[in-house]
Amino acid sequence: MKVGIYGSSFNPITNGHLWTANTVADRQKLAKVIFLPSSSKRMDKSITTQDFHRLEMLKLAIAGNEKFEYSDYEMKANVGTYYTYYTMEYFKKLYPSAEVFFIMGADLLKEIPDWKYSEELIKNNRFIVMERNDINMYRVIAGSVLLRRYEQQFILMGKGIVNEISSSYIREEFEFGGDPRYLLPEAVYQYIRENQVYTI
Ligand SMILES: Nc1ncnc2c1ncn2[C@@H]1O[C@H](COP(=O)(O)OP(=O)(O)OP(=O)(O)O)[C@@H](O)[C@H]1O
Numbered sequence: 001m002k003v004g005i006y007g008s009s010f011n012p013i014t015n016g017h018l019w020t021a022n023t024v025a026d027r028q029k030l031a032k033v034i035f036l037p038s039s040s041k042r043m044d045k046s047i048t049t050q051d052f053h054r055l056e057m058l059k060l061a062i063a064g065n066e067k068f069e070y071s072d073y074e075m076k077a078n079v080g081t082y083y084t085y086y087t088m089e090y091f092k093k094l095y096p097s098a099e100v101f102f103i104m105g106a107d108l109l110k111e112i113p114d115w116k117y118s119e120e121l122i123k124n125n126r127f128i129v130m131e132r133n134d135i136n137m138y139r140v141i142a143g144s145v146l147l148r149r150y151e152q153q154f155i156l157m158g159k160g161i162v163n164e165i166s167s168s169y170i171r172e173e174f175e176f177g178g179d180p181r182y183l184l185p186e187a188v189y190q191y192i193r194e195n196q197v198y199t200i
Pocket residue numbers: 007008009010011016017020103104105106107108130131132163164165166167168169
């Protein structure tokens with residue numbers, strides 16, 4: 001069995017995330033994708049939207065897809081342990097007979113060498129990387145000594161269609177009076193409006 005772990009702040013979850021997860025699951029024959037919202041206590045990024053709202057939006061978005069699950073593992077993790085290295089160790093123990101993959105977009109490839117325990121993380125895990133924003137994934141890998149040393153750990157996927165929806169675009173639209181309807185699931189859109197999640 002193959003399992004994909006899809007980590008993000010999901011602030012908010014978008015149709016870009018959902019399409020990516022579904023396409024990866026379909027083309028790479030994954031039994032399931034576990035959506036993993038990151039903790040707002042993360043040191044490397046300031047996430048001002050409460051964990052509660054991000055998790056509720058995620059639950060609404062994945063409802064009805066039997067391949068999609070979520071985990072609040074990182075939201076509940078102790079200070080200093082909400083890094084992808086620990087997360088992957090946890091999920092490999094949880095599914096000892098499965099092949100566990102980390103799913104990400106191409107923009108994260110160039111960042112991974114700076115992540116916590118990066119060499120151990122890359123050496124001991126496999127990653128499915130979805131094309132994004134015309135980033136040349138082969139060039140990024142060849143340009144990093146760490147990435148090219150463990151090149152076989154990365155499965156690179158082309159999109160076949162343009163889908164560059166981003167959470168920050170949606171947040172900006174809400175915050176500055178625009179209307180990002182249809183870039184995210186309707187239930188999430190309505191939740192954001194009802195709870196004024198991105199109103200400043
Ligand atoms: N449209 C998309 N196509 C491919 N990958 C995506 C897409 N949207 C998000 N991702 C990937 O999902 C993961 C989580 O991304 P994240 O939630 O930071 O999305 P984002 O839209 O880039 O957020 P923000 O705009 O707040 O930076 C990353 O690996 C990112 O590359």
